[in-house]
Amino acid sequence: MQRLTGVVQHYDWGSHGALAGLRGEAATTEPEAELWLGAHPAAPSVLTESGDSLLARIETDPVGMLGGGTVERYGPRLPFLLKLLAADSPLSIQAHPSPDQAAAGFAYEESMGIPRDASNRSFRDNSHKPELIVSLTPFEALVGFRDANATADFFSALEMETAGWLLERLDRDGPKGVVEMMLSPTVSELDELDVTEISFQLGEACRAYEGEHWTTEASVIAKLDQKYGGDPGIVVAALLNRVLLQPGEGVYLDAGHLHAYVGGLGVEIMANSDNVLRGGLTSKRVDVPNLLNAIVNDILDPRPVPMTEDGRYLTPAAEFELTRIEYLADRAVDGPAIVLAVEEDTTVSNDLAHMVLSPTEAAWIGAGEMAQVASLGLAFLATVGPTTTLIEG
Numbered sequence: 243m244q245r246l247t248g249v250v251q252h253y254d255w256g257s258h259g260a261l262a263g264l265r266g267e268a269a270t271t272e273p274e275a276e277l278w279l280g281a282h283p284a285a286p287s288v289l290t291e292s293g294d295s296l297l298a299r300i301e302t303d304p305v306g307m308l309g310g311g312t313v314e315r316y317g318p319r320l321p322f323l324l325k326l327l328a329a330d331s332p333l334s335i336q337a338h339p340s341p342d343q344a345a346a347g348f349a350y351e352e353s354m355g356i357p358r359d360a361s362n363r364s365f366r367d368n369s370h371k372p373e374l375i376v377s378l379t380p381f382e383a384l385v386g387f388r389d390a391n392a393t394a395d396f397f398s399a400l401e402m403e404t405a406g407w408l409l410e411r412l413d414r415d416g417p418k419g420v421v422e423m424m425l426s427p428t429v430s431e432l433d434e435l436d437v438t439e440i441s442f443q444l445g446e447a448c449r450a451y452e453g454e455h456w457t458t459e460a461s462v463i464a465k466l467d468q469k470y471g472g473d474p475g476i477v478v479a480a481l482l483n484r485v486l487l488q489p490g491e492g493v494y495l496d497a498g499h500l501h502a503y504v505g506g507l508g509v510e511i512m513a514n515s516d517n518v519l520r521g522g523l524t525s526k527r528v529d530v531p532n533l534l535n536a537i538v539n540d541i542l543d544p545r546p547v548p549m550t551e552d553g554r555y556l557t558p559a560a561e562f563e564l565t566r567i568e569y570l571a572d573r574a575v576d577g578p579a580i581v582l583a584v585e586e587d588t589t590v591s592n593d594l595a596h597m598v599l600s601p602t603e604a605a606w607i608g609a610g611e612m613a614q615v616a617s618l619g620l621a622f623l624a625t626v627g628p629t630t631t632l633i634e635g
Contacts, residue, residue: 247290257273278324316626321514332465361526373494374492374510374512374564378584404443424441425521446467448463509564575614
């Protein structure tokens with residue numbers, strides 16, 4: 243059992259004050275978007291006392307660090323990645339690949355000799371990336387395709403000349419058909435429509451909307467238009483469910499579901515992957531062919547994921563499980579696990595060690611190590627799938 247030092251990612255959509263505020267510090271000069279806690283090769287955490295990389299220790303002794311059961315299921319790697327995410331401005335429209343697509347895409351880019359950290363790389367590892375985001379503040383997000391009939395009502399409520407194009411394609415091919423038309427129009431479609439003009443018209447119509455039913459949806463599209471006016475991804479965003487998660491609520495996203503986080507602070511857990519296929523609203527690489535290959539045409543139920551009485555968020559993901567530990571809730575934990583303090587102090591102790599974590603600090607509990615975790619405020623526990631032991635203390 244050791245303290246774990248994570249890696250801060252300074253993406254341009256990050257917050258100057260959210261993570262610093264949790265630490266009790268003044269706002270930072272450069273944005274802090276994510277705090278990574280785990281063993282991803284791109285940014286592995288460090289075991290603070292020894293100074294060793296968690297990734298290196300796992301590679302040296304996978305069974306000792308992860309346990310034989312985890313290694314048998316996932317190989318010699320920690321199967322999850324835990325993050326704090328702080329968004330001051332919207333993230334890109336994106337989706338994540340399926341296991342098969344991730345493996346094939348990674349193998350192809352490896353064979354082409356593209357460096358894994360290159361800006362023109364889409365598959366930085368060979369894993370899929372199901373993910374769960376749990377809000378710490380009100381958290382606005384666009385997640386998964388909205389019911390096509392509801393989207394048709396939304397487009398019909400807006401006063402825009404090109405609504406007919408969108409409605410026709412939506413009726414014929416579903417929401418994925420609209421995505422294809424906007425991001426990869428055919429030659430005949432290019433002869434008859436201008437995707438940039440459609441995007442501008444949608445933004446203008448959303449700013450001018452004075453109805454009552456679609457106020458929040460129009461507002462978020464207008465916000466995106468203000469920053470990315472003319473980007474076809476704005477129309478893609480209009481196909482998605484808009485949600486405002488309240489603190490403690492979470493939403494789960496599996497492979498192929500389009501999404502864009504708009505703003506807020508949250509705890510995110512995912513399979514141990516950094517594979518992101520972007521379709522717009524970003525200065526980073528947009529990979530339309532692979533994105534279209536990944537997208538599913540399914541409607542996503544945007545309701546928050548259920549949580550058990552003992553704080554476990556229930557998702558179908560096998561790689562991870564996230565548990566919320568609230569004020570004075572005592573938990574006995576069997577590793578491998580990561581404990582993250584979020585509000586007030588959290589104690590992690592066993593017969594050999596006792597540590598107190600301040601907000602944003604974390605601890606690693608290795609395989610075979612039992613520890614007692616208690617919080618004076620709020621903490622989160624990340625473990626491997628549903629087979630990891632979690633016992634109410």
